Every structure is written in C-alpha cells, then in structure tokens.
Amino acid sequence: MAPENIIEVRGVRNQFGTQVVHKDLDLDVHRGEILGVVGGSGTGKSVLLRTIVGLQIPKAGKVEILGKQIYPKRASAKEINEDIGILFQDGALFSSMTVAENVMAPLREHHPEISDELAEEIAGMKLSLSGLNEGVGEKMPSELSGGMRKRVALARAMALDPKILFLDEPTAGLDPIGAAKFDELIMGLRDNLGLTIFMVTHDLDSLIRATDRVAVLAEKQVIINAPLDEVRRSNHPWIQEYFGGPRGRAAQGSNLASQSA
Amino acid sequence: MSKAEFSVEDGPAPRIEARGGWTMADGIARIDAQIRKFTETTLDKPLIIDMAGVDNLDTSGAMVLQRTMQACGARADLSQPLKGFENVSDHHKVLLEQAAGNLVSCETPPPRASWLVVLERVGQATENILDEALHIMSFVGAVMVRMFETIRHPGRFRPTSVVHHMESAGLNALFIVGLMSFLIGAVVAFMGATVLAEFGAEVFAVELVGISVLREFGVLLTAILIAGRSGSSFTAAIGSMKLREEIDAMQAMGIDPLDALVVPRVLALLIAVPCLAFLAAILGLVGGGAVCALALDIPPALFMARTQEIIVIDNFIVGMVKAPVFGFAIAVIGCYQGMMVRGSAEDLGRRTTISVVQSLFLVILVDALFAVFFMELDY
Ligand SMILES: Nc1ncnc2c1ncn2[C@@H]1O[C@H](COP(=O)(O)OP(=O)(O)O)[C@@H](O)[C@H]1O
Numbered sequence: 001m002a003p004e005n006i007i008e009v010r011g012v013r014n015q016f017g018t019q020v021v022h023k024d025l026d027l028d029v030h031r032g033e034i035l036g037v038v039g040g041s042g043t044g045k046s047v048l049l050r051t052i053v054g055l056q057i058p059k060a061g062k063v064e065i066l067g068k069q070i071y072p073k074r075a076s077a078k079e080i081n082e083d084i085g086i087l088f089q090d091g092a093l094f095s096s097m098t099v100a101e102n103v104m105a106p107l108r109e110h111h112p113e114i115s116d117e118l119a120e121e122i123a124g125m126k127l128s129l130s131g132l133n134e135g136v137g138e139k140m141p142s143e144l145s146g147g148m149r150k151r152v153a154l155a156r157a158m159a160l161d162p163k164i165l166f167l168d169e170p171t172a173g174l175d176p177i178g179a180a181k182f183d184e185l186i187m188g189l190r191d192n193l194g195l196t197i198f199m200v201t202h203d204l205d206s207l208i209r210a211t212d213r214v215a216v217l218a219e220k221q222v223i224i225n226a227p228l229d230e231v232r233r234s235n236h237p238w239i240q241e242y243f244g245g246p247r248g249r250a251a252q253g254s255n256l257a258s259q260s261a
Numbered sequence: 262m263s264k265a266e267f268s269v270e271d272g273p274a275p276r277i278e279a280r281g282g283w284t285m286a287d288g289i290a291r292i293d294a295q296i297r298k299f300t301e302t303t304l305d306k307p308l309i310i311d312m313a314g315v316d317n318l319d320t321s322g323a324m325v326l327q328r329t330m331q332a333c334g335a336r337a338d339l340s341q342p343l344k345g346f347e348n349v350s351d352h353h354k355v356l357l358e359q360a361a362g363n364l365v366s367c368e369t370p371p372p373r374a375s376w377l378v379v380l381e382r383v384g385q386a387t388e389n390i391l392d393e394a395l396h397i398m399s400f401v402g403a404v405m406v407r408m409f410e411t412i413r414h415p416g417r418f419r420p421t422s423v424v425h426h427m428e429s430a431g432l433n434a435l436f437i438v439g440l441m442s443f444l445i446g447a448v449v450a451f452m453g454a455t456v457l458a459e460f461g462a463e464v465f466a467v468e469l470v471g472i473s474v475l476r477e478f479g480v481l482l483t484a485i486l487i488a489g490r491s492g493s494s495f496t497a498a499i500g501s502m503k504l505r506e507e508i509d510a511m512q513a514m515g516i517d518p519l520d521a522l523v524v525p526r527v528l529a530l531l532i533a534v535p536c537l538a539f540l541a542a543i544l545g546l547v548g549g550g551a552v553c554a555l556a557l558d559i560p561p562a563l564f565m566a567r568t569q570e571i572i573v574i575d576n577f578i579v580g581m582v583k584a585p586v587f588g589f590a591i592a593v594i595g596c597y598q599g600m601m602v603r604g605s606a607e608d609l610g611r612r613t614t615i616s617v618v619q620s621l622f623l624v625i626l627v628d629a630l631f632a633v634f635f636m637e638l639d640y
C-alpha cells in the first residue's frame with residue numbers, strides 16, 4: 001500500500017527580491033512519519049516550513065496539507081490551525097504572558113468554553129510532558145533559559161494535540177541528555193498519538209535515532225527524500241560531506257555501538 | 262467522530278462508562294464540569310472506568326480520566342497506572358500511562374485582598390519614583406563623563422552615527438516643526454489682535470508675536486515635538502536592542518553602549534534642537550507677519566521695523582539658550598528608558614510611553630525654572 005501523503009508540495013518557488021530560495025521544489029510527507037529536513041544554513045529550511053503552514057506565500061506552485069489546499073487557494077486559517085502545531089526556531093513565546101498562559105493561549109482560542117481549571121491542568125500536563133518541572137508555569141519567558149524556552153514552545157505547539165507538528169531546529173541549544181529526551185518525546189508522540197512530524201534539524205543523533213525519512217535541501221530543491229540509509233548512499237557531494245565528515249561518522253558510530261550493546 | 266459522553270453508576274462501587282471521542286475536539290471541555298462534580302461525590306470509593314465505548318482519545322482526554330481516577334481513593338500508585346480502568350485498547354493504554362505520570366496543574370495563586378494590593382501599589386510606585394529619579398541622575402552623570410571623555414579622546418567620536426541621528430531627528434523634522442511654528446505665530450497674531458483691537462492697540466500684536474514666539478513658543482513647541490518624535494524612537498530602538506541581547510553583545514565585545522548608542526544621540530539632539538528652535542522662531546515671526554499683513558493692515562515693512570526696534574535681541578537669546586538643554590533632557594530620558602527595558606515586548610511599549618511623558622514633563626519643568634531664573638536676572 002502506498003503511504004498516504006499528509007503534506008504535498010509541488011513545484012514551489014520562493015523568492016526574496018532577486019534571491020531565489022526555492023525553485024520547482026517538490027516534497028511529500030507521509031502520514032505518521034517523522035521527517036527530518038536537513039540542508040546548509042540559509043538553504044531555506046525555515047522558509048519551506050513557513051510556506052507549508054501558510055505563513056510565507058510562494059510565487060508559484062502548489063501546497064496541500066491534510067488534503068486542504070494552502071496555495072494557490074488558501075484554506076481558511078481556522079480549518080488547519082487546530083491540526084498543526086509549530087515550534088519556531090527561537091521559540092516565539094508571547095513575552096508578555098506567563099509560561100502557563102502561553103500554553104493555554106491556543107486552548108482558550110479554539111475552545112472558548114474551557115474552564116480555568118481544565119486549562120490549567122492541560123497546560124500543566126503538557127509542560128510536564130515536555131520535561132519541565134512544576135513551578136515554571138508562573139515564570140515569564142524572559143526568565144527561562146534557551147532550552148527551557150524550547151520546551152515551553154513545544155508544550156504550546158502540542159496544546160491542542162495537533163495532527164502535524166512542525167519543529168524548527170528543536171534540539172539546537174539543548175544539552176545532549178535533554179536532546180535525547182526530546183527525541184524520545186517526539187517518537188512517543190508519533191507512536192501514541194499518530195502524529196506526523198516535520199523536523200528541521202542539524203542534530204545528527206536526532207536524525208539517526210528519530211527520523212523515518214530524511215529530506216535534503218540543496219540547490220534550491222529537495223534533492224533526495226528517503227530513509228537515512230538510502231540518503232547516505234547518495235553520492236551528492238554535500239551529502240557526502242555532511243554524513244561523511246567527522247561529526248557524521250562519530251554520530252553514526254556511537255549509535256551503532258548503542259544498538260549492539 | 263462522536264461526542265465525548267459518559268454515564269455513571271453510583272453506589273459503593275461506582276462505575277463510569279466512557280463513550281465516544283474523548284478529545285478536545287469532541288468536547289472534553291464541555292463535559293469536564295460534570296465529571297468534576299461526579300468526582301466530588303465519589304471520593305474514597307474504588308472507582309471503575311470502563312473504556313469499551315471510547316473510540317478516540319487524546320492527551321487531554323487521558324488526563325481527565327486519570328485525574329478522575331486518582332481523585333477517587335488512594336489510587337495515586339504510579340506502578341499501576343491502569344488500575345481501575347477496564348477494556349482499555351492498547352493504543353489508549355500508552356496515553357493513560359503517560360497521563361498518570363504527568364498530572365500537574367499550573368494553578369495560579371488566588372488573588373490577594375484588594376485593599377492590600379492598592380496599598381502595595383502605592384508603596385511600590387513611590388519607591389519607583391524615588392529610585393528612578395536617582396537612577397536618571399546617575400545616568401546623566403555617566404553620560405556627561407562619556408561626553409567629556411569623547412572630547413579628551415576625539416578618536417572615540419562617532420561622526421557617522423551623530424550625523425545619522427541629526428538627520429532623522431533634525432532634518433526630517435524640519436517640515437513639521439516649521440509648519441507648526443508658522444501656524445502658531447499666525448494664531449497668536451490673530452488672537453492677540455482681536456483682543457487688542459478693543460483697546461485700539463492692534464499694532465501691539467507685533468510685540469505679542471515677537472516676544473511670545475522668540476522667548477517661549479518657538480523653542481517649547483519644538484521641544485515638545487521632538488520629545489514625541491525622537492525621544493520615543495530612541496527608547497524603542499535601544500529597548501528592542503536590549504531585548505535581543507544586542508547591548509549585552511556590545512558590552513561583551515568591549516564596546517560601551519553609552520559611547521555607541523547614547524552619546525551620539527545626545528550630541529545629535531544638542532545640535533539639532535537649537536537649529537530647529539531657530540527655524541521655529543523665524544517661521545513663527547513669518548507666520549505672525551503674514552497675518553499682520555493680510556488681515557490686520559500692518560505692512561511687512563512696519564512689522565519688521567517694530568520687531569527690530571522694540572523686541573530686543575534678549576528675547577531671542579533667552580529662547581535659544583533653552584534649546585540645547587531641552588535637547589539634552591529629551592535625548593537622555595529617551596536613551597535611559599530604552600536602557601531600562603527588561604524582558605518583554607510589553608515593557609518596551611510601557612517604557613516608550615514613560616519616555617515621552619517624562620521628557621515632556623522635564624521640558625516644561627526646565628522651562629519654568631528658566632522663566633524664574635531670567636526673571637530674577639531681570640532679563
Ligand atoms: N523575510 C525575508 N526576507 C528576505 N530574505 C529572506 C527572508 N527570510 C529568509 N530569507 C532568505 O532566505 C534564505 C533562506 O532562509 P532560511 O529558510 O531562514 O534558512 P535556513 O535554511 O537556515 O532556515 C536565506 O538566504 C535568507 O537570507
């Protein structure tokens with residue numbers, strides 16, 4: 001059975017002034033998978049993410065998510081917002097709200113009838129699931145460390161149990177233990193809730209441990225979108241350098257060791 | 262998808278039969294109050310929750326079920342998270358287990374008595390005002406030190422930055438300042454002449470325009486405009502740099518933010534405000550003169566002659582002396598409030614407002630002090 005596409009991007013072109021970021025870009029994301037998106041800095045990973053969720057309007061092409069068209073025809077924001085959660089690259093927490101209020105914001109927006117108690121309980125659970133201790137709820141985002149902000153942002157992105165989670169470099173800035181827990185967390189989400197996860201990442205360990213497939217962005221396109229082993233065998237020079245470099249080999253080696261142990 | 266529902270069998274061994282989709286989308290929020298009420302009546306009884314009819318479950322639904330279960334009796338036993346649940350599908354098991362370990366509420370502390378809050382606010386505000394006055398004075402001191410340092414080491418001087426701020430705060434304000442003072446001059450002449458006409462002293466409108474525009478209005482209105490225009494933009498610019506840790510980055514590089522951000526802005530307003538005040542004074546006279554010529558039958562030649570004869574240059578000097586002081590006050594307050602921004606975007610907005618209010622207050626206070634000072638001097 002062919003896997004069902006939950007996100008379909010066809011022939012997308014993105015351009016800022018004369019700088020073309022994407023040209024004829026195609027991408028498929030299957031339902032229930034964790035897709036890792038890699039590419040050099042500035043190759044347009046964040047722009048691709050923004051395009052898929054409708055924050056960036058492409059110059060040409062077609063974008064579909066959950067069977068609803070985002071571009072050229074725009075599905076109403078309400079139709080898809082409840083089904084997607086986004087963790088922005090630098091968190092994008094609302095700086096004038098407490099952590100708990102940040103997590104409750106989407107709940108209150110989409111379920112205005114929700115009681116304060118229930119909202120507080122759900123927010124508390126999401127924060128706890130994201131690995132935060134009790135007590136952070138009352139803090140302001142500016143009082144948190146970078147890693148904690150990431151976790152709060154994840155809790156907020158998951159507040160409504162979305163069908164697709166978009167993560168922009170979620171483990172950047174986390175300690176290795178935290179990053180490994182994060183990987184486990186999202187794998188758990190995928191297994192338990194059937195989430196689809198679109199994850200931009202440079203963390204080779206995450207790629208190896210968590211992703212089902214890897215999409216490589218280079219030359220303004222997705223040059224390959226396949227399981228990691230297959231991507232590795234590609235002889236594109238950038239891919240060779242990425243996985244064949246000292247860090248790539250180290251990550252792979254340690255993972256093999258942990259698997260055989 | 263079906264709505265979240267449940268039915269209960271009360272008694273010594275209460276049973277909840279959950280049915281439908283226990284998800285936020287299917288209305289967990291709707292039935293939460295009911296289930297809470299039920300929980301209160303079944304405390305300390307062994308509860309059974311039958312999950313056979315549940316076709317859909319999300320983390321929120323699992324949380325509500327676990328919360329209900331754990332509230333009933335001594336069941337907060339993490340080693341057996343599924344105790345009390347019946348007919349749980351494999352899929353839902355994981356969610357219920359997960360929820361059991363993460364039952365945490367972000368309860369907000371209850372608000373305190375309102376009179377206490379009022380008292381606290383009053384105290385806090387008083388302390389803040391005193392604190393801030395002290396801080397502003399020390400900030401002024403620090404800026405002065407940096408400015409003298411710049412004079413001693415001219416290499417530190419940042420001409421590009423100064424010129425840039427002179428352009429945006431001064432040059433770009435030329436039109437609005439000029440237009441405003443022209444209109445003010447015209448209004449003063451017109452209103453003055455209307456009243457003076459009753460005494461047959463219309464011609465004294467010239468003195469009225471000359472003295473009021475040169476001595477007060479020109480410079481004061483310029484300062485008010487610049488406080489609103491540039492003071493606020495200084496606060497917003499420096500404040501958002503502060504929020505994005507740019508100022509910390511400067512400090513770490515050994516760049517003194519006072520040198521890089523504050524001194525150029527202060528110098529720019531020290532130069533720009535007097536220039537604008539001069540323009541305002543001249544255009545105020547022009548406005549007054551135009552009204553005199555067009556509406557009051559005082560020809561421009563007469564206007565010029567009386568202005569030169571009667572309105573001594575002292576009035577002009579008194580006006581211009583105040584201009585750099587106003588410029589300094591506006592720039593220092595704007596930069597100070599920007600440097601004080603902490604934490605959130607909201608604080609930035611608050612500080613921007615405070616910056617405008619404080620610099621307006623300071624401008625008017627300084628103007629009043631000058632008035633007393635010159636009166637004592639008989640100037
Ligand atoms: N709003 C914007 N205006 C102009 N250029 C942009 C904008 N956003 C992104 N770009 C450009 O698009 C390219 C891709 O950016 P981005 O997607 O953020 O890269 P990354 O792959 O590192 O996430 C970069 O060269 C960047 O300069």
Ligand SMILES: [Mg+2]
Nearest residue numbers: 045046089168
């Ligand atoms: Mg990026």
